[in-house]
Amino acid sequence: MVSHRWTPELLAVTHFLTLGFLAMSMLGAMMQLMPVLMGMVIPRPVLFSNLIHLPLVLGIISIGLAWLLQINQLFMVAVVLLGFGFTAFIIVMAQYLFRSKNTHVTRSMMLLALLALLFTVGLGLFLAMNYSWQIYPLARLLTNLHLSLGLLGWVFLLVMSVAYQVIPMFQITDEYPALHQRWMGWVVFICLIGLSQNYIWPQVWLLEELKTLSSILLAGCLLIFAISTIRLLQKRRRQLPDVTMRFWQVAMSSLILVTLSWIIPTLMNWDSPILLLGVLMIHGFAMTAINGMMYKIIPFIIWLHLSTHNKKLRDKGTREAQLKVPHMRKIISETAGFWQFRCHLSSLILLVMATIWPLWFYYPAALMFAVAQFFLLFNLLKAVRFYNIKIAEFSVIAQTTS
Numbered sequence: 001m002v003s004h005r006w007t008p009e010l011l012a013v014t015h016f017l018t019l020g021f022l023a024m025s026m027l028g029a030m031m032q033l034m035p036v037l038m039g040m041v042i043p044r045p046v047l048f049s050n051l052i053h054l055p056l057v058l059g060i061i062s063i064g065l066a067w068l069l070q071i072n073q074l075f076m077v078a079v080v081l082l083g084f085g086f087t088a089f090i091i092v093m094a095q096y097l098f099r100s101k102n103t104h105v106t107r108s109m110m111l112l113a114l115l116a117l118l119f120t121v122g123l124g125l126f127l128a129m130n131y132s133w134q135i136y137p138l139a140r141l142l143t144n145l146h147l148s149l150g151l152l153g154w155v156f157l158l159v160m161s162v163a164y165q166v167i168p169m170f171q172i173t174d175e176y177p178a179l180h181q182r183w184m185g186w187v188v189f190i191c192l193i194g195l196s197q198n199y200i201w202p203q204v205w206l207l208e209e210l211k212t213l214s215s216i217l218l219a220g221c222l223l224i225f226a227i228s229t230i231r232l233l234q235k236r237r238r239q240l241p242d243v244t245m246r247f248w249q250v251a252m253s254s255l256i257l258v259t260l261s262w263i264i265p266t267l268m269n270w271d272s273p274i275l276l277l278g279v280l281m282i283h284g285f286a287m288t289a290i291n292g293m294m295y296k297i298i299p300f301i302i303w304l305h306l307s308t309h310n311k312k313l314r315d316k317g318t319r320e321a322q323l324k325v326p327h328m329r330k331i332i333s334e335t336a337g338f339w340q341f342r343c344h345l346s347s348l349i350l351l352v353m354a355t356i357w358p359l360w361f362y363y364p365a366a367l368m369f370a371v372a373q374f375f376l377l378f379n380l381l382k383a384v385r386f387y388n389i390k391i392a393e394f395s396v397i398a399q400t401t402s
Contacts, residue, residue, distance in 0.1 A: 005274050012067040017282055018150060019060045019082075025290045026158055027052065027089055030110065032301055033162065034093070038102045048092065055085040063128065075132035079125050086121045090114050109161030109185040116153025116189070120146060145196055152218070153192050155286050157185055160225055162293065163248075167229065170296045171245060172238040180228060184221055191218035212267070219263035226252040226259070243337035247292025250345060254284025275355040283369075284348050291344060291376060298380065299331040302387045309394045323393055332383050340379060343372035 001009040031049065035041050042048055059081030066074035097111050123146040168175050175181075194214030229252045233245055258280035265272040306325045350365035 005278075008067040008070065012064040014278070014282070015067075016060065016064050017287070018155075019056070019063070022155060022282070022286050022290065024056065024060075025294070026155070027056075029162065029290075029293070029297060030093060030158070032297065033165075034096065034110075036304075038097070038100045038104075038107060040096050040100050040102075042092070042096065052085050052089050055081040059085060066131070072132045075128045079128050079132070082121070083125050086117065090118050090121075104165075105181040105185070106161045106165055109157055109164070112185050112189045113154055113157040113161060116149050116157060116192070120150040120154050123149065148195060149192060151281050151286070152222075153189065156222070157188060159286065159289050160185065160188075163225075163229060163289075166293060166296065167232060167248070170300075171233060171236045171242070171248075173232040173236045176228060176232070180224065184225060187217060188221045191215075191221070215263060215266050219259050222255055222259040226255040241334060241338075243334055243341050244292040244296050246338075246341050247288050247295070247344075250348070251285050251289035251292065254280045254288060254348070258285060273355065276352065279348075279351045279355055283351055288344065288348070291340075294376070294380065295332055295337050296328070298383055299328040302331050302383060303328050305387070306390050306394075309391075313394075313397065323390060323397070325390075331386060332379050336375075336379050336382075340372060340375040343368060343375050347372045 001007055001013075028049075031042065031045065059078045062074045062081060063078035065071065066078060094111065094114050097107055097114070100107055123142055127143060127146060164176055164181055167173055191214040194210050195218070198208070198211040230249060233248060236245070258277055261280065262272055262277055264270075303325060306323070310323065310325060347365060347368040350361050350368050354361040354365040
C-alpha cells in the first residue's frame with residue numbers, strides 16, 4: 001500500500017481522510033460558526049445540512065470503493081454526488097459571506113478558502129472522470145495541483161481563519177498581530193496561484209523562478225503562522241490544563257516539520273519525501289488541529305443550544321423548571337480528551353516512522369491510528385448522547401408547563 005503514492009489503496013485512504021474527516025468536519029464547522037462569528041443565520045439549516053450531508057457521504061464512499069474494488073462506474077457516481085454536494089455548499093456559503101456586514105478578516109479568509117475549495121473540487125472531478133472514461137492521458141501534475149490547492153488552500157486557509165477567532169476566544173490569548181491577520185491569507189493564496197502556473201505550464205523556463213519565489217514566500221507564511229500560534233499559546237492567560245492547546249501545539253509543530261521537509265528539498269533540487277509530507281500535513285497538521293477544535297467547538301455549540309432553551313423557559317416565567325447546563329469542560333471531560341490525545345500523538349509518531357521503516361512500524365501505526373479515531377468517535381458520541389438526553393428533558397418540561 002505504501003510502496004508508492006499512486007497505489008489504489010493509498011488513494012482510497014487519502015480521500016477517506018481528506019473528504020470523510022477533514023472536509024466533513026470543516027463544512028460542519030463553517031455552518032455552525034458562521035452564525036456565531038459572522039452574525040449570519042442560514043434559513044432552514046437542518047434541511048440544508050441534510051441536502052449537503054447525504055450526497056457527500058455517499059460520494060465519499062463511492063470514490064473510496066471505486067479505487068478499492070476497481071469499479072470505474074463508481075467514479076462517475078462519486079462525480080455526480082460530490083459535485084452536487086460541494087457546489088451547493090460553496091454557492092450558499094459564498095452568497096452569505098458576500099452579504100455579511102462583518103468586516104473581520106475571517107470573512108475574507110473564508111472566501112479565499114471557498115475559492116480554493118472550488119478549484120480543488122473542479123480538478124478532483126476532472127481527474128475522477130478520467131478514471132471512469134479514460135479519454136485523455138492522466139495528468140500527474142494536475143494531481144499535484146489538486147493536492148496543493150486542497151491542503152494549502154482550502155484546509156490551511158480555513159484552519160488559519162478559524163484560529164484567528166477560536167484561539168483568542170477559547171485559549172484566552174492575545175490577538176494575532178494585525179499585519180499577520182490582514183495579509184497572511186492573501187499572500188498564501190497568491191503564492192498558490194504562482195505555484196499553479198508551474199503545474200499548468202511546466203515547460204516554460206521563466207516559471208521556475210516564479211515557482212522558487214512562490215515556494216519561499218509560502219514556506220515563510222506557514223512558518224510564521226505556526227511560530228506565532230505557538231508563542232500565543234505559551235503566553236495564554238488561562239493556566240488550567242487544556243487538551244485543545246496540546247492538539248494545537250502538535251499541529252503547529254507538524255506544520256513546521258512539513259514546511260522544512262518540503263522547502264529544503266525543493267530549494268536543493270532533491271526529491272521530497274512524499275509519504276512523509278502527506279503524514280505530517282494530513283494527520284500531523286490538519287487532523288490534529290481539527291481534532292483539537294472539536295473538543296472546544298462541539299461542547300460550545302451544545303452549551304449554547306441548551307442555554308438558549310433555558311432562556312426560553314425564563315422568558316415564559318418558569319425559572320424553577322430550568323435545567324442546569326454544565327460547564328463546557330464537563331460535556332467532554334478533559335481526562336477522556338487527554339487519553340485520546342495520547343493515542344493520537346502515538347499514532348502520528350508511529351506513522352512518521354512507518355514512512356521510513358514500513359516493515360517494522362506500518363501495522364503498529366495503523367492499529368494505533370484506529371484506536372485514536374475510535375476514541376475520538378466515542379468521546380463525540382458521548383457528547384451527542386448528553387445533548388439528546390437534555391433536549392428530551394426540555395421537551396418534558398415544555399409539555400408540563402404548557
